[in-house]
Structures are given as C-alpha cells and as structure tokens.
Amino acid sequence: MLSFIIRRTIYAIIAMWAVSVISFVIINLPAGDFVTTYIATQAATGNVILADEAENLRDVYGLNDPIYVQYVKWITRIVRGELGFSFEFNAPVRQVIEQNLANTLLLALGSVVFIWIVGIPIGIYSAVKQYSPGDYVATFLGFLGLGIPDFLIALVVAYLVFDHFGILLTGLYSAEYLTAPWSFGKALDLAQHLVLPVIILGTAGTASLIRIMRANLLDELKKPYVTTARAKGVTEWQLIMKYPVRYALNPVLSLTAYILPFLISGSVVLSYVLDLPTVGRDFLRALTAQDIYLSGAIILGTGWLTIIGTFFSDLLLAWVDPRIRLEGD
C-alpha cells in the first residue's frame, strides 16, 4: 500500500507540474498580450490609450520579460501560495477570485444536488423498466438537456420570463441586494435567481448520470445474488433498493470528483450568457482580456483540484480493492 501511495503521489506531482506548464502555455498562446488587448478594448469602447501609457504598462507588468522567465516567476509564486496579480483589476488574483468563489460553489453544489435528485431516480427507473415507454421518455428528457446548448436556452428563457412576468433572471442578486448584508430577503432573492442556472447547468449533467446509473444497475441486476433474493420472495422494491442500487451508486459517487471541472466548464458559458457573478465569468473575461495570471490561476486551480480529487478517489478505491494496488506494477 505504501509503495502504491508513493507511486501515486509522484504521478500526481508530475501531473500537477505538467498541468501548470500546459496552463501557462494556453494562457500565453493568443497573439499579443494584456496591453494590446487592453488598448483594443478601450478603442472599441471609444477610449484612446496613448502609446506611451501602453509601454509603461508593459514594463511594470513584466510583460517584456522572456516567456520562461515569466513562467518561473509565476510558478514560484504559486508554490509560495500567491496567485499573482490581475492586470485588469489591478489587484491580487486571490482577491478577485475570492469575490465570486462562494457564488461559484453555490451554483456547483446546487447543480450537483439537482443532478442527483433528477438523475438517480430516472436512472433506476430506466434500468428497472428497461425498454418500456417510460424508459424511452425518461432517457429522452435526460438527453434533451445534453442536446440543448446551454447558451442557446439561457438567454431565450431569461427574455421570455422578463417579457411575460416582468422578472429579470439575470445575475444572482437583484440590484437592491447586491451589497446588502445577508437577510432572509436576500437569501430568497438568491434562491429565485439560482433556479434557472441550476436547471440549465444541471440538465446537461443529468443525461450522463442517467446513463451511467442505468448501465450500472442493469449490470447489478443480472448478478446471481439478485436472482437468489428474488427467488427467496423479497419484494421487488426492497430487492432493488437494498443492494443493487447501493452498488451501482458507488462508481457514480466517485464520478462526482470528475464533475468539478465539468461544472466549471459548463458555468463559464452559462455565466457569460446570464451574467452570473461566478469565477467562470471572470475566467472568460480574463481569457479574452489576456489577463493571464487570473485566467492561469483559474485553469490551474481546476486542473489541480481534479488531479487531487482523482488522487484521493484512487487511494480510496485501492484501499477498498487491493487488486488495484498491484495494477501498473
């Protein structure tokens, strides 16, 4: 077990390093740098940045350094626990991310709960009633969420709700609660605003959960112990819920570790369309504005979290199933 842990730890560290390099490459790939984009953005909104001001910015931000120097500076800082400096906000990256971190987690958590609540029952139902009309309808609805691009539905729904009910569903808080201290009213307001994004984000993830749940349960149901139990006269409901569902749920739960990057990915586009104050929205902005240390920190953060998540779920699986420890030796 110890050698397994050591081996996996080394893998994880190598992977984390590799992700840091890839992240840095990605954020530096686009032509130009923050300053060029900044000038262009300002020009596009009718402001003129003078050429000298631009040169000043480049000097101060160290954008005139060679790329590897920039990488080394960046990664040493990260290791020390500093996330670097956001050009656009002219503030430490940590400060920028912290601002919307809670909203992001809330949205992710809400979506995960939604996915479970909707996906697991439908998955069980589809497996038990395989190839029944109900199975088709359930899977169809589940896949519908997968097939509809988030961005397409979001704005349409937001506009229609406004047009018919006069309610604005964009953002996560109404203007009057934006900076207000927490209160019952604010929580209610937030909950109201969360509904649409959670459903949209959730439906996209539900399809895969339904599919996995259904397949796993089907596998379980074929096993001899189920037949035995059935033969013993256990009621169908108990029969299914007692063991097969629990076993089928195992891989589903470990999959939740993978769901994080998925939710971040999904929330980027959705947050942009509905203007939700999440890290995803900041990320898209940082990426297009070439605010590299902000976008880099976000890519790196999600990448590392996934690696760490996988690491722990691997350890867990290995602890449960000794065969895995030997695999790859």
Add this chain to the structure above:
Amino acid sequence: MVAGSQVGHQSDTPGSNISDVDAEGEIEVMSQRQLIWRRFKRHRLAMVATVIVVLFYVVVVFADFLATNDPEDSEADRQYTPPQWLRLFDGIKPDLHVCRLVGTRDQFFRKVYERDCEQKVDIRVFGRGYEYSLFGLKLDRHLFGVDHPELTAEDTVFILGTDVQGRDMYSRLMRGTRLSLLIGLIGIFISLMMGTVLGAVSGFYGGFVDNVIQRGIEIIRSIPTVPLYLGLAAAFPADWSVERRFFAITIVVSLFAWTELARVVRGRYLAMRQEDFVTAAITAGASQRRIIFRHMLPSFYSHIIAASTLNLAFMVISETTLSFLGLGLLPPAISYGTLLFTAQNLQTVALAPWLLIPGLFVVVLVLSLNFMGDGIRDAADPYGS
C-alpha cells in the same frame, strides 16, 4: 459538454465483461455484424435516430441543391422576413405558391410584413436558381424555388424567414449543416486515428508506455474543456481563411475527443485479454495477428463506432459553443455556431425568433447521435438482453 465523453466510463465498469456463456459456439451461422444488426434493429429509438442522422448527411452532400436562395444574397428590404408557409392549393386547385410579403417600418422602427395573398409567388419544383457545383458539375436547378436565378425584393420564398441582412435562413441552414457536420466527420477521423492507435499501443504494450499515455490522458482530462478550447482557439491567428480556421477548429475539438476513445480501446484490449474466447483461441494455437483481428477487433469496433457517434455529438456542440463565443468559426463562414452566434441577442429572440431554428437542428442532431450511439453500443454488447 463533458457529459458526452463521460459516457465511456460505463464500459469500464465492473461486471460487464465476464460471462460464462460462449457466444461463438451457439450461433455459428451469424457473423458478429449480423448479430449486432439484429440487436440494433430491436432498438426503435436508435433506428429512428439513425434515419435522422442519415438525412443530415444527405443535406451535407446536397446542401446547395436543397437550398432555395443564394445564402449570401442580402437585401435591406427583406430584413427579418418571417417564415413563409408553402401553400399547396389555390382554393381547391393544386398550385404550389407563397403569398407575397410587403414590409414597412412601424412607429417603433420594427420591420413588419403584411401578407398579400392576392399576389402569389409561384414556386416550382426543380426550378432554376443560383449556380452551384455538385460533384464537379455546374448546376442551377434546386429542389424548389421561384425559378429565376436573380432574386428580387418581391419575388421570394423564405420558408424559414430571413436574417438581419435579408438573407434566406433556410438556405443558410443547409450550408451550415454541411460545414458543422463536416467538422464533426473530420474531427472523428482524427480522434479515431489518435484514439485507436494510442489506445491500442497503450493496451497492447502496457507497462511504461501505457503508464505514460495514461498519465497524459489524465492530465489532458484534468484541464476543464472550455478553458482548453478557448485558450487554443484564441491562439490561432484570426486572419486565417475560413478553410484554415475550419481545420484548426477541427483539430482542437478532436484533441480532446481522442482521449475518450483511447480509454475505450485500451479498456477493451485489457478486458479481452482475459476473455475465455481469447484464451480459447490461444489454446487452439491461433496466431497473435489472427487473435487481434479476427477475434478481438470485431468485438470492440462496434464500441468504437458507438464512442465515435457520441463524440460526433460532442464535437457539434463544441463547435457551436466555440463559435458562439466568437472563438471558433467566424462569419462569413456559415455553420451552426456562426448562425447561432449572430442570433444570440435580444432583438432576435423578440423580433425574429425563427433565427433560433439552427438551435433546433443542433438539438435534434445531438439527440439522434446519442440514441444511435447508445443503440450501437447496446447491440454490440454480446451478452445484452
């Protein structure tokens, strides 16, 4: 978006590959392919989905023939024309036509059209229209149309309405289908190559090579897709021609997709090695080559097809998302993504909702591909019910 690619996990789930029934022995008269086809036919939804997918690819080939108008022909007087219904009868007399539309700006500056059914615009099947080339032939016949090559502001047929520049949405949709699905096809090809080769190498050699490839896949997968796409898509020069951008997007999209395939292929390889029939073949003295191609490959290429079908759906969505964010294809290229990109605004939703129809096409296509893929996979499982 990742959802589509996560589907492959289930093939690795425990319990799906061990059985004590020897399939080969029982139904000797049917080939693997026939077996799968027989099972596939039972899956009704998958059959319907397959027909739809085939229809989509008919559009890919005959896009220009199906189009009624030059997709690039713009005219201010036809801005935001609502869809015109094709009318089959004039009274009781069969007569394919649409009613003429007369447009004005109202007091809110909204473009409004009135239908004048006294003035018919005749529609002719196989009528003449703009020139295009198909299989190297220069043609000007279209499935239906107003039967003259030059468009006028009055004599028009827009069965799905027009966009802000007065361009025919239906014809643009035909062109868009072609480009978006081609991207998918090419992407599938690239990811298929990378996925099967790397997956096979990984599964076949195992050990260090396998380890490196697996860690590489893990690293790629640990980076959230959208950032990865955005970063890569933002990287190529935006002044590239439509064609170059097209290929670049395809490569970007398939860069992610191959990892899934590689996992499937590798997983199958590993699983097969322990299968009874492989052991049996080895015992019977079959050569390694024969084992791989005669026994192992056929049993999982349906999995590859299934994974590819799902990947195709994933790629169409990815292209759409990238283009929507202005980082994929850009107008004047016509794809689902660019069509939706220009339609994602309040005025479209409120004033010209028909411009969202490409979204419907995306949904139908993605759903069909998913059902088709599911059906193939179910059918490919030799022990499925």
Add this chain to the structure above:
Amino acid sequence: MRNLKPGGLLSKRSFLFLALTAMAAALTTAIACGGGETVIQTVEVEKIVEVEKEVVREVEVEKVVEVAGDTVVEVVEVEKVVEVAGETVVEVVEVEKIVEVEKEVVKEVEVEKIVEVAGETVVEVVEVEKVVIPTPEPVRVDSPHITADVSPNEWPTIYDASGNLFAKPSSYKEAPMLADRVAAGELPPVEERLPENPLVLQPTRGIGKYGGTWYRGFTGPADGQNMERPLKDHLLFYEVSGQIPQPNIAESWTQNEDSTEFTFTLRKGHKWSDGEPFTTADIMFWVDHMLNNKDLNPTKPAWTQHGGETLQFEAIDEQTFKVTAAEPYGLFVQLMASVIVAGQHTRGDGADGLYAPRHYLEQFHPDFVGEDEANRKAEEAGFDNWITYFYDRNHANANPDAPMLTAWRVTGSINTNEWSFERNPYYYAVDTEGNQLPYIDRVVLTLAQNLEVLNLSALAGNYTVMGRHINIAKLPLFLENAASVGYRVQFWRQPQSGIANLSFNESWDGDAETASFIQNVELRKALSMGIERDQINEVFFLGLGSVEGLCAGWDDPDNPGKYVGEDYVRFNPDGANAILDEIGLSAKDGEGFRLMPSGERLTIQLPSVVAAFEDYPAINEMIARQWQVNIGIHAEVQPLERGLHGDRAQLNELMTQNWENSPRVTTIITPTHLLPVADATFVGPLFSDWYDSNGATGIEPTNPLLREQQELYAEAISTAGPARYNEIARRVVELNCLNVNPITTVMNKPTYVAIIKNNVKNIPNPLPFSFHNQTSGNGFPEQWWIDDENAMEGK
C-alpha cells in the same frame, strides 16, 4: 479664447485718445444646406474717438446679415463709460448682444480691456473672434417616446447672455443629506466647503431639486470611461458643443502671444473630497514625483512633449502655475480641456492626469517614505512593488480611499459587482441660485459583462440614464417597452462623423501591383460609387443614419452646389464601372471578377474587428457583396480579434480598416482617424511613423494630399492662431474628401441611444456626442435631477 492679443499700442500726442473696441459679429453660412459648421468671422473694429476731458457714452452697432435664405439679425449694443480722473482712465465696456438666427445659435462674446494711461494717449485694438456654434439639423423622428431635437438648443451654460461668467450667488444652499451631516458636526458648513469663487452653472431648463440615485450598468474594470465621462475631471472643459474651452476646475487661464507660456489659476479655497486643500502643490506633486519619476512614467505622455522637450511646470503661488513649452504650442489649451490630458480620475491609474492628491499619495511614494517602506506597504496589500500599488492608490475608480475633485466620489470599487458613488461635499460648482451641485445623491452601477444582459436590464427599466452600451439594433424593443416601463429615448449624435469608414492604407506594402491600385484615388472613387449606402443604413442602423460624405455642408468651389467629394458618395455603378475599365481593370475572370493587368484577380482585403461597437464583419460582408454584384470587384472579409487587429494595423499589415471617426470639428485634437500623424494607422501607418519620427523611420507620403495634411497638422498644433486653426481644421478634412480616403458609408447615426427615465430633468437637447469632450460629461450631469416624491429643496 480668453487670451486676446492686443493688436498694438499706439501713442499719439496731446489729446486723449480713447480706443474703443466693439466687436462684432459673425456669421453663419451654409447652415441651411448641410448644417453644422463652424464659421468664424473676425471683425476688427478700430474706433478712435477724440475727446478733451469728455466722456463718451454710447455706441451702437447694428448688423444685418443674410445667409443662404436664412435671415440673421444681429444687434450689438455697446455701452461705454469713460471716467476721467486726472491721468488715470478707467474704461468699462459692457457688451450686450442679441443674435437671432434661424437654425443657429451664436455664442461667446468676449471683451478684453487693457487700459494703460501714463499721460499718454492709448489706442487699443482688440481682436475678437466669434465662433458660431452650429447644431445638427433638428432631428424630427416620427415615433413616440423619442425625444425630438429642439431648436434653439436647450443647453446648460456658465456664461450669461452678455458672455460673462455668472456672478457668484449671494448665499449657498446644500443637499439635505449634507445639511444633516453639517448639523451633526461631521462636515463644515457649505460656505466653507466651497471655493471663494465656485463655478456657477445655469442649469439646462431650471433649478433642480436634490435627491435620488442614478442607476447605471457597467461591464467591468476596463469600463472606467463609463463614469469618467460624466465626471469630467479636467482643469478646463468644453461647453456642450465641444468647441470652446471653458473654466472648470481651474478658474481662468492666459497664454502669451506666441503660445509658449500658459498660466492657469486654480480656485482659492478649493478642497478635495476629504476636505484637504487643492492647490498648485497637487499639480507640482504630479509633475515632480509622478510625471518625472522614471518608475511611474518610464515614457511620458505625448502631450507633455513638445518641440523635443518636456513641458516645464512652475508654481507661482498656491493658486497659479505656469506651463512653458520649448516651441509654440497653440493646441495646448484645447488638449487641456479634452480627454487627452484630463485629470486624476480619468488618467490617475497610469500616473498621468496633471494633478494628484499629494497629501494622500505621499505615504505610498518612496520620495517621502523611502523605497523599502513603500515596497513593504505594497507587499502587505498583496502587490508586487510600490509602483503597481501606487497606480492602484491613485486609481480612484478602484480605490474608494482616494480623494477626488469630481461631483461624485467613489464609494464602491469598480473591481466589484457594484461600483458606486456618492456626492462630493466639496464639489466646486453651484447653480445660479447658489445650490451646491450635484443634485443627484448617488450613482450606482451594477456589473453586467454581457451586453445582452445589460440591455435587458435597461429594457426592464433598471437604469436611470444610460446611453453607453445601448445597442441601436434593439431600438424597437426599447420603444415598445418605453411607455410601460416609463422611460424615453434620446439620440446623442456625433455631428459629421462616420460610423463605418473604409480607410485604405496607402502605405500598404503587400503585392506591388495591388498596392499600386490601393494608392490610386480613381479606384477608391469607383469603390465608393459601388456601395449602396442606403442598404447598409437600413440594415444596421434602422435607417437612422445619413448617407453623405465627410465634407457635407461645405460648398466645393470647383463644383458649385455640391460639397467636396459628393459625387463619389452617390451610388453610381455605371460611373464606377467606367472608371474601373479605364484604370486597367477591364478584364474579368470566369466568376465575373475584375483582373489586374497581370491577369491576377484584384482582391480587396477587408479585415474586420470582431465584437466592436458595430458589427464590422457583417457591414464588410455587405460591402463585399455589393462590390461583387455592382462592379465586379472581389473582396475578402477577414474577421479579426480586437487585439490582433490593432497589432497588425501597427505593423502595416492591413490593406483596409473599417472604423468610425470622431466628429469633424475635433480632427486636430483627435487626428488619428483621418490624418497620417500621431501613430495613426488608418490612411498609412508608415506615413505616420515618418511624421512622428521627423523622417527618421517610416516613409514620406508620395501622395501630395497626405503630405499637405501632415504640414497643416504641424501648423495647427503649434503656430496657427485660432482663425487659421479653424481654416486648417476644415482643409484637412477636405483633403480626405478629395483623396476619397476614407470611403464613408453611413454617417451621423445616433452614437448613443440614451435611455432616460421620464422623471429625469435637465438633460440638454440636443446633446452632441464626442469622445474628446466626454459625452455625457458635456451634458453637465451634476445639474440633472430626478423629479419624484423624494426630491427635496436645498437647505
């Protein structure tokens, strides 16, 4: 305009000569035919009155001028009182002027007196220039909820009818929210908070009431202009039309005859928003510790460089400072008033901005606390070094601690989801009845990065006044919702500006044969005549723009009845095809596209910025299609990301650019759209390079029209007097028209479609739009007010 030059002082012998100067008038031409021109007429009146110990009382001049069908009557009354007391002569001249012009408003009357008596006879000649401020044709839009332009203009002003600054009100009143704080002892009384001579502003339509919150939307930290515009932190600022610099933070200014020395006077008793005095020490702090600090300003702002040297700043006393230029710098005052110089709020984040809160910033500057301490503070706050921290501290939008001079001060940072402002208790302006401005208590901006969401919020009535970021394509939605939500729509237009000008890079160095065509004015004429502008106007601007050239309204002497370049703005495919056949493009290929003599197809590249304020790729797509159909010219649309587009423009890689231009009258102040100078990339980046580097790099324009533009520009910024300056400003644009570069498509669309709640009062009408004078800042938002049940009188 303040710095009038004495024409000369003459001595005569034994009699007392009095020189009387009256000024006169001016006049207006061509308003009828195209609207919107600046006409300057200089009338020099020299009057010699011979008197012996007598008093001259009154002179009256009447002038009647007829212009192009419009009758203009101008009456000038001059009243003069001369008091003789021994050898000292005091002359008081009062000028009252009433000008009645149809479609026209004449502003600005200046009288300057210099009386020198030392037993000598003094003849004084004063040259007075009068600027006739044009207004665009009133826009009559036949639609409910759109505020039609009115004539005469309804504008706020700081000058009374006789052209003098409004007198200081006898007493002051303040907002109830401040009165409460005064009563609680938290603030000194309003008299002590205002400078000795506040800026007195006559509101647009009437005295307002206090209270309310101005809600807006913003798109993120890069959207600083969103509030920098209405807050206009400039020492001098323009009047509404953006043509005449006026006092703002500074009380007055003068300049010497050859425009090398400028003296500015600040307001005595003026205070920062935290109550600390604002003096020339704040100017000199900026000069000595920011402008001339190599870390903060490794390269200095271009406007501080003239004649190869940095401007010299010198404080004369607490309120007066002098700026000295190495060479004549005639444009300096105009630049001071414009956004190019601006102030601490607008440019502080780059350590520019002419002044800075010395008392606050010293604690972060190594010159005062030492470099180690400055860096320590920066690191403590999470910054790399003191430089970035210093930028941040002086970036008022992001740092609510930074003292400000503007009408509202920042209370919530631009880096958050809610960017907010509250009235500045020390604001230096009052209305004519002595109410301290601003009227509105707070400004709150909510973040909406996605413009669709921002527009949806506007649609829902979440914003009080919002012009920025509002999309004209959604006008039907706004109009349909206006009545139920309770707002009106007003168009803020940029007079004589193009929205989508196609500029041809005459220094483009790609394929030589193609380049030779690009440089050929005949090709540009043909391309221009091949565009159906009405279609573009209808599709992208709902027909609200106009189809005309840059020179509309200026009669072309060579082509009476038309303006320069008018022929090429008209759609004329036959004329275009004839030209193209003639210049060697008569051959066509199988697809009907014209070929160059070498047999290669001529391809016009149309790089188009993606996601700008107009949909340039789509506009270019339409142009390309029109060229293909009408004149057989092949064009290729290349969508480009904004940053990349800018880079490639600088590198001389773009054959054409499609972009807007500033209003014609500001061509010299913001020249980059039309002239090959000052880093401009539109008509030829290499030519700009050549001009900027004095010939060291780049290439000299071979096109004499472009060369003439450069020479005229050089003259305009240095030695040209105001009269000559205006001549130049017109001539350079005419050169653009003669050169058919840029090709204009649609002009004068409403730049801002302003969504204004029905209860918001005092918004000027019309409100001309311009970048250099920071619309909506030129509408003086401090005198806007919200008329609802909560509005209160001042206390």
